[in-house]
Amino acid sequence: MNAKVSFMYSTLAAAIAGISGSALAADEPIQPIRPVQQINLSQVELGKKLYFEPRLSKSGFISCNSCHNLSMGGTDNLKTSIGHNWTQGPINAPTVLNSSLNVAQFWDGRAADLKAQAGGPIANPGEMAASHTLAVEVLSSIPDYVIEFKQVFDTDQITIDEVTQAIAEFEKTLVTPNSRFDRWLLGDKNALNATELAGYNLFKTSGCVACHNGPGVGGNSFQKMGLVEPYKTDNKAEGVAGLTGKDADRFKFKVPTLRNVALTYPYFHDGAAQTLTDAVDTMGRLQLGKKFTPEENAQIVAFLKTLTGEQPTFLIPILPPSNDKTPPPKPFG
Amino acid sequence: MNAKVSFMYSTLAAAIAGISGSALAADEPIQPIRPVQQINLSQVELGKKLYFEPRLSKSGFISCNSCHNLSMGGTDNLKTSIGHNWTQGPINAPTVLNSSLNVAQFWDGRAADLKAQAGGPIANPGEMAASHTLAVEVLSSIPDYVIEFKQVFDTDQITIDEVTQAIAEFEKTLVTPNSRFDRWLLGDKNALNATELAGYNLFKTSGCVACHNGPGVGGNSFQKMGLVEPYKTDNKAEGVAGLTGKDADRFKFKVPTLRNVALTYPYFHDGAAQTLTDAVDTMGRLQLGKKFTPEENAQIVAFLKTLTGEQPTFLIPILPPSNDKTPPPKPFG
Numbered sequence: 001m002n003a004k005v006s007f008m009y010s011t012l013a014a015a016i017a018g019i020s021g022s023a024l025a026a027d028e029p030i031q032p033i034r035p036v037q038q039i040n041l042s043q044v045e046l047g048k049k050l051y052f053e054p055r056l057s058k059s060g061f062i063s064c065n066s067c068h069n070l071s072m073g074g075t076d077n078l079k080t081s082i083g084h085n086w087t088q089g090p091i092n093a094p095t096v097l098n099s100s101l102n103v104a105q106f107w108d109g110r111a112a113d114l115k116a117q118a119g120g121p122i123a124n125p126g127e128m129a130a131s132h133t134l135a136v137e138v139l140s141s142i143p144d145y146v147i148e149f150k151q152v153f154d155t156d157q158i159t160i161d162e163v164t165q166a167i168a169e170f171e172k173t174l175v176t177p178n179s180r181f182d183r184w185l186l187g188d189k190n191a192l193n194a195t196e197l198a199g200y201n202l203f204k205t206s207g208c209v210a211c212h213n214g215p216g217v218g219g220n221s222f223q224k225m226g227l228v229e230p231y232k233t234d235n236k237a238e239g240v241a242g243l244t245g246k247d248a249d250r251f252k253f254k255v256p257t258l259r260n261v262a263l264t265y266p267y268f269h270d271g272a273a274q275t276l277t278d279a280v281d282t283m284g285r286l287q288l289g290k291k292f293t294p295e296e297n298a299q300i301v302a303f304l305k306t307l308t309g310e311q312p313t314f315l316i317p318i319l320p321p322s323n324d325k326t327p328p329p330k331p332f333g
Numbered sequence: 334m335n336a337k338v339s340f341m342y343s344t345l346a347a348a349i350a351g352i353s354g355s356a357l358a359a360d361e362p363i364q365p366i367r368p369v370q371q372i373n374l375s376q377v378e379l380g381k382k383l384y385f386e387p388r389l390s391k392s393g394f395i396s397c398n399s400c401h402n403l404s405m406g407g408t409d410n411l412k413t414s415i416g417h418n419w420t421q422g423p424i425n426a427p428t429v430l431n432s433s434l435n436v437a438q439f440w441d442g443r444a445a446d447l448k449a450q451a452g453g454p455i456a457n458p459g460e461m462a463a464s465h466t467l468a469v470e471v472l473s474s475i476p477d478y479v480i481e482f483k484q485v486f487d488t489d490q491i492t493i494d495e496v497t498q499a500i501a502e503f504e505k506t507l508v509t510p511n512s513r514f515d516r517w518l519l520g521d522k523n524a525l526n527a528t529e530l531a532g533y534n535l536f537k538t539s540g541c542v543a544c545h546n547g548p549g550v551g552g553n554s555f556q557k558m559g560l561v562e563p564y565k566t567d568n569k570a571e572g573v574a575g576l577t578g579k580d581a582d583r584f585k586f587k588v589p590t591l592r593n594v595a596l597t598y599p600y601f602h603d604g605a606a607q608t609l610t611d612a613v614d615t616m617g618r619l620q621l622g623k624k625f626t627p628e629e630n631a632q633i634v635a636f637l638k639t640l641t642g643e644q645p646t647f648l649i650p651i652l653p654p655s656n657d658k659t660p661p662p663k664p665f666g
Binding site: 052054055059060061066069070071072073076077078082085086088262263265266274275277311313314315316317318319321322323324328329331332 | 385387388392393394399402403404405406409410411415418419421595596598599607608610644646647648649650651652654655656657661662664665
C-alpha cells in the first residue's frame, strides 16, 4: 500500500469505526459507563443531604463526604482515613464514584450493596462513632427531616432502613460517564492519542484487563494481592480472610475500580502507592510477573488518565437546623 | 373606629407601607442585607475551590468549610471546633455568612478584614496546622491551580497573598439577603406575624438593638460580655484583652451578627448557650439587667428566626488532583 492509499484506508477505517463504534466497543473488555438510569429522585435529594450530614456522627463533624469527598474523586486522598477522635482508619477509603457498579462493597466485600454499606461507618467507633439509634434520634428531632422522610417514604417513623436507602439512592447517581476512554469506546476514534492507545493495548495484552474489566474497569471480582510475588505491608487488613477465616482468602480484596483513578490516589488497600507510576509498576511485578519499562509504564499511566469521567456536580445541600430537642453532638469525650 | 373602618385603615396603611417601605426602613436600626454587589468573579471561583480545599491543611482533611460549613449556616454547630489531631478549639467558630459586614474578623477583632483572617487558620497548629509556605508549595505543584492563579491574578508565582485574597473574595459572596425580616424592612408588611413583630419591638425597646444593629444585626462593635452581671465560663478566651493586655478589655468581644442565628447555634464565644431561648435569657440578664418572661423570650426568639436569609447555593467545586510532585498530606505525626 502506498502512502496515499494507506491514508485513504485509515480514513475509511476511521469512518467505519465512527459508524459502528458501539459494535466495536462490544468486543472490548471494558464497557462505557452509562449515565444515570432509573432512579428515585426524591430519595436522591434526601440522600444527598444525609451524605453531607455530619450529625450522623457522634462528633457532629464527620459526614460520608468527609472521607468520600465529592470534590476529590469521591475519596479523601489519604492513605487511610481520619475517623472520630482522629482515629487512623485501618484501610484506604475507596471511591464512592461508580460504586454502584461494584459486585459488593468494602475492600473485603462484606456489604452486599450500597445500602448495606451506608450503615457501617455511621456506627463504626473509629469512623463516625454514632449508633443507628442515635442517628435516627437526631434526624427524628428535626421537623424538616420528619416531613421529608414522610414525603419520600410515606412513613411517620424514620428508621435506619430509610436513612441508608436514601444515601444509597444518592450514591447511585455518582457515576462518571463520558470519559475520553468512553468516548473512544463509543466511536470517537480521535478521543485517544497514540500513547494512550498504546497504553490500552499494553493494558490488555499484559493481563491487567483480566481483573480490571467491565464498565467499572474493576470492582467486579475478588483477587489475591500479591499473586506472583508476595505483597509486603505493615497494614493489618486481611481481606476476605477476615470474614471467612480461611488462609486461602488472606489478602484477597475486591479489585478496585480504575475509573477516575487519576483522582483517587493513593492506591492499594493500604494506600502505599502514592503515584500511578508506582501502582502500575507494583501491579506489573506482583500480579503479572512483568517489569514494565519506563516507556510502557508511562503509556499505561496515560491510558489510565483517560478514565477520568464527568464528575457529579450539584448544588451543595442546605441542611435543616437542629432544635432544642436535638441531641447535641459530643465531639470531645 | 368601628371594625370595618379599622379594617380599611389597616389596609390603607399596609398599602402606604408597601409604597414607602424603603423610607420606613431607613428609620429602623437594622438595615436589609444587600445582595452581592461589585465582585471579582474569577477570584470568587478560585476562592470557592480554595475554601473547600483540604490540602491547605497539614492533614489534607480540614478545609475552611470544615468549621465554617456552608451546608450549616457557615458554622460547625459545635461549642468549639475540632482542629488538627482532634484538637479542641479555644472558641466558638463564628459564621462566615455576612462576615464581610463585620467591622473586623475573629471574636477579638485581631484581623482587620476577611483577607487577613483567611491566613490564620491555615497556619494555626490547632486548626489546619499547615504553614503558608506549605500551602503555597502544595498549590504551586498543581498545574491547574498554577494556570488559574495566572488567569485570575496574572502572576507566575502563587503567594499566600493571592490565596487569601481569593478566599476573601469568595466569602464576600456569602451574604444572605431576602430574610423575612428584610422583606418586612423593604416594605412587605405581611412578612412578619404579630408575635414576630412584638419580638422585634421588644428587641428594640429592651436595648438589644444598642449592640445588635446595622445590616449585620451586630458585627460592628466590641462589647463586654457580662455588663450588668459577670459572665461565668470555663473558657479561657480573654477577648480584646488578649491583644491589648488591658484589664478593661477582658471579655470584650466583637458583637456577633444575629443574621441566620437560628442556624448558628450554639451561642456565645464559648458556645455555652445551646438554644436561642437560653441565649436570649442570658443576654437579657447579663447585658441588660432584664429578666424576660417566657412569653417575651418566645417573642424575641420568634423575631430572631425571621433573620434567616437565603443561603448561598452553588455547585460543589471539583478540585484539581495532586500529582507526583505534590507534597503528600501528613495526617498522622
